[in-house]
Amino acid sequence: MRTRVIGPPGTGKTSWAIRKVAEFIKAGYDPGSIVATTFTRSGRRAIKEKVRAILRSEGLLKGKAEDRWIGRTIHSICKELLGIPSKSVMDWKHLKDFADAYRYKLSLLESHSYDVDGEFRDVMLETADDYYLFFVDWWRHRMYPKPELAYPDFMKRFWKSLPGGFDKQRLMLFLKRYDEYKRENGLWDFADFLVGALRERACPEGIKILFCDEAQDLSPLLLNVTVMWESRAERSFYIGDPNQAIYGFMGGDHKLLAEMPCEEEIQLVRSNRVPRAVWEKDKRLLERFGLWYREDYLPRNEEGYVVRGRAPSWRELPFQGKKVFVMHRTRMLAREWGDMLIEMGIPFKALRGRQSPLDREEVKVVGLLERLAKGEAVTIQEMAELVADTSYIPSALYLERGAKTRMKRLAEQDPERPVTKHDLPELGFNMRFMAKFTEGKLFSLLKLDEREREYLIRAYRKYASVLGKVEIYNGTIHAFKGEECDIAVINPDLTKRTADGLVTSPQEEAKVFHTALTRAREGVYILYPQRGMGFPI
Numbered sequence: 001m002r003t004r005v006i007g008p009p010g011t012g013k014t015s016w017a018i019r020k021v022a023e024f025i026k027a028g029y030d031p032g033s034i035v036a037t038t039f040t041r042s043g044r045r046a047i048k049e050k051v052r053a054i055l056r057s058e059g060l061l062k063g064k065a066e067d068r069w070i071g072r073t074i075h076s077i078c079k080e081l082l083g084i085p086s087k088s089v090m091d092w093k094h095l096k097d098f099a100d101a102y103r104y105k106l107s108l109l110e111s112h113s114y115d116v117d118g119e120f121r122d123v124m125l126e127t128a129d130d131y132y133l134f135f136v137d138w139w140r141h142r143m144y145p146k147p148e149l150a151y152p153d154f155m156k157r158f159w160k161s162l163p164g165g166f167d168k169q170r171l172m173l174f175l176k177r178y179d180e181y182k183r184e185n186g187l188w189d190f191a192d193f194l195v196g197a198l199r200e201r202a203c204p205e206g207i208k209i210l211f212c213d214e215a216q217d218l219s220p221l222l223l224n225v226t227v228m229w230e231s232r233a234e235r236s237f238y239i240g241d242p243n244q245a246i247y248g249f250m251g252g253d254h255k256l257l258a259e260m261p262c263e264e265e266i267q268l269v270r271s272n273r274v275p276r277a278v279w280e281k282d283k284r285l286l287e288r289f290g291l292w293y294r295e296d297y298l299p300r301n302e303e304g305y306v307v308r309g310r311a312p313s314w315r316e317l318p319f320q321g322k323k324v325f326v327m328h329r330t331r332m333l334a335r336e337w338g339d340m341l342i343e344m345g346i347p348f349k350a351l352r353g354r355q356s357p358l359d360r361e362e363v364k365v366v367g368l369l370e371r372l373a374k375g376e377a378v379t380i381q382e383m384a385e386l387v388a389d390t391s392y393i394p395s396a397l398y399l400e401r402g403a404k405t406r407m408k409r410l411a412e413q414d415p416e417r418p419v420t421k422h423d424l425p426e427l428g429f430n431m432r433f434m435a436k437f438t439e440g441k442l443f444s445l446l447k448l449d450e451r452e453r454e455y456l457i458r459a460y461r462k463y464a465s466v467l468g469k470v471e472i473y474n475g476t477i478h479a480f481k482g483e484e485c486d487i488a489v490i491n492p493d494l495t496k497r498t499a500d501g502l503v504t505s506p507q508e509e510a511k512v513f514h515t516a517l518t519r520a521r522e523g524v525y526i527l528y529p530q531r532g533m534g535f536p537i
Contacts, residue, residue, distance in 0.1 A: 011271050034207075034209045038073065106129055197225055279299035384408050392447065443457050
């Protein structure tokens with residue numbers, strides 16, 4: 001029996017799935033017979049952790065292996081079923097080697113195109129070679145028999161965005177070389193996981209219940225995998241919101257969810273997140289672009305606010321205890337804003353785009369040294385770990401010969417042994433280190449470039465009391481899918497590619513900004529576009 005669960009943003013779709021999974025287990029189903037998939041990191045984490053918490057509280061789950069298929073991506077399950085080792089996965093390092101071998105120009109290789117668990121990511125599409133690589137996934141997700149048959153539809157959809165130099169003959173040569181490279185090196189890419197699972201009829205053993213969250217982003221290929229699993233199950237649940245289908249460019253098709261035959265449909269209508277002002281703004285957006293909107297959809301019983309044209313007070317935000325998302329349409333725009341926040345000295349973390357210096361592991365070292373500077377004690381184990389990684393503190397500059405070995409030996413003997421600042425010379429920290437440590441020049445001890453060091457010094461001076469709990473996040477709208485915040489800051493700027501998309505596929509662009517608007521629990525700031533072309537949000 002198949003059930004479709006539809007609900008707009010904030011109506012608790014994932015929470016509904018979590019409760020339902022727990023209900024089946026309480027009713028006697030083996031946790032190992034339940035498969036619960038989703039596409040986002042936050043969704044995976046929520047499903048896995050919350051189901052475990054419910055079951056452990058009732059003594060129904062004792063080991064992690066019992067719920068091995070709960071809170072997974074479809075890709076990661078296929079990878080495990082096929083027994084593919086991680087070293088055989090075509091990751092960005094292999095892509096770089098491939099690109100170097102044939103002198104292809106691929107932008108931001110780390111973004112192509114899933115993480116290790118198969119989470120969808122928005123990709124960087126700048127060069128003709130980027131589009132060739134993009135086509136590799138696209139034609140298989142759309143399940144064309146041959147790439148030649150996919151080419152006319154690809155051109156029809158993306159022709160306005162294609163850069164100069166894009167050519168069918170070069171595309172086919174790229175595909176040939178790409179397949180040869182994988183074959184010669186024994187590699188699988190993420191679409192191969194799905195194709196391989198279908199070919200081998202690979203299915204989780206003993207499956208009885210299937211949950212597919214974020215089902216509006218299913219591609220024909222992904223749907224074929226879930227339907228194969230579903231054929232061996234007793235019940236299946238497809239959960240999603242067609243208006244949040246924002247991976248059409250990757251082959252996703254919201255009609256697969258909206259039009260699939262079902263024996264039962266459940267509608268969730270009360271948002272626990274979106275306040276009235278944001279709800280009204282979002283409703284007008286959807287209506288303007290001719291998108292479906294439930295008349296009985298109800299906002300959270302709070303007024304909220306929508307502010308246009310200006311950003312919130314960046315200097316005050318870190319002290320307000322608010323979770324803030326700064327969202328952009330592309331990685332390039334997120335990167336530019338990351339640069340701006342660094343120049344302003346605003347403490348932030350990055351989901352996509354420019355990495356924040358606060359995300360670097362080296363920054364944790366400052367917290368440890370700061371505790372020592374204040375007269376607090378740390379453990380010898382912490383100190384041994386600090387000096388073991390020379391990417392943190394250059395040992396040639398700041399440690400006496402044999403210091404690392406000495407601290408490692410002491411940590412093995414008594415890892416909890418307390419260490420204070422007075423013990424540092426005895427442990428092997430030299431005069432140069434002690435001079436900078438005593439003067440409070442902690443960031444100058446780390447291996448950082450000058451720009452990062454200056455940013456951290458400014459941020460530390462202004463926001464030292466909140467650096468450990470910063471909740472300003474910068475990234476692409478796609479990166480925040482499935483997440484929620486107190487305040488959303490939306491940059492409506494469009495790049496040429498996304499501006500072309502607004503012309504050729506206006507509803508798809510509207511869905512992206514609908515997703516951005518509905519992350520906020522309290523309010524939204526919509527900035528004025530700075531590039532001349534912005535989404536009319």
